[in-house]
Amino acid sequence: MTMTLHHVALASPRAADAAEFYTEDWGLRDAGRDGSSLRLATQTDHGEDYSLVLVPAEQKSVHHFCLVTDDEATYAELEERIRDKGAEIVDSPACAGFTRAIRVRDHDGRLVELGYRPAPAAPEVPGETRDAVPLFPAHIVLNTTELETTVDWYTEHLGLKVRDRRATKMTFLYCNRDHHTIAFAQAQHASLNHVAWEMPDLNQFFRGIARASKSENGGEKLHGPGRHGPGEYIFCYFTDPMGFVCEYETDGVKVDDEADYPYRVHEYSPESIDRWLGVLSGGTSHRFRAAALGDPDPGVVPSRSR
Secondary structure, three states: OOOEEEEEEEEEOOHHHHHHHHHHHOOOEEEEEEOOEEEEEOOOOOOOOOOEEEEEOOOOEEEEEEEEEOOHHHHHHHHHHHHHOOOEEEOOOOOOOOOEEEEEEOOOOOEEEEEEOOOOOOOOOOOOOOOOOOOEEEEEEEEEOOHHHHHHHHHHHOOOEEEEEEOOOEEEEEOOOEOOOEEEEEOOOOEEEEEEEEOOOHHHHHHHHHHHHOOOOOOEEEEEEEEOOHHHOEEEEEEOOOOOEEEEEEOOOEOOOHHHOOOEEEOOOHHHHOOOOOOOOOOOOHHHHHHHHOOOOOOOOHHHOO
16 A cells, blocks of 8 residues: 655644744745645655645644545545444545545554545746755654554554564654655654655755754754764754754665565664764764754543554
8 A cells, every 4th residue: 555645743832933944944846825724844755745834733732644645546445444343533625636545643642634636747947946945844753652562553454564673762654665754752741753855856855954053043963964873864853943853864765675674673772873983973962952842732532542
């Protein structure tokens, strides 16, 4: 079942401040508004497509995230699966641009949207391409208090598969050729760990880091560059003005044949976190760990996240 991460919607009292960071420092572009919410796009988004939604709100939370397929049969199979499994379906309007969509709450009570829409046609005349701009939202990592139960929900209800694990701390799930599209980390509360953005190549990755590191819009470099063990991505983490963690990544594993990348369990070690052992990143800091843990997400159902 092939799906991609279409967009992530983040809610915060500082959504307007974050808009300046993501457009001026992170490399996204304004893709219009939906009421008070601002949509932002990557260089591969065409027409009215978008990859990040900033939602003004009184509290900081993950408003929702969306997985999409451009195959109608895949979507029909997914929706049937969701209904057969008895998932909690939320009666709310689907996001713009989808032919069909359904919204559900996961084990922690997070709002997850599943959508179908034919792939947007590329413009006949390509627009101006900015330097060091993300290609697409690569993955989302979420903190949960019940790692195994949450992972089971996503494999059973949405058909995602486990790519590999980092000891008992993290589980990586995939639904396309990327190493993972969603991952979960064991934590003391449910929250956003980070959202990762794919950069075109190593040169543009470092140019993006240079630009974001000079942010005067509330962004701050947290950790990196380095190279992860699971997925082998080259990474660099920042915090945005809302306090959420965002990541540039590049040069990670692409799996076209599952036999070429068998399931494995990575030991929890400094090398599994950074194969370069902190030579460039300086190692993880208390500030990075605190930012990745984040604040308890008020959007989840309290009884489900203990």
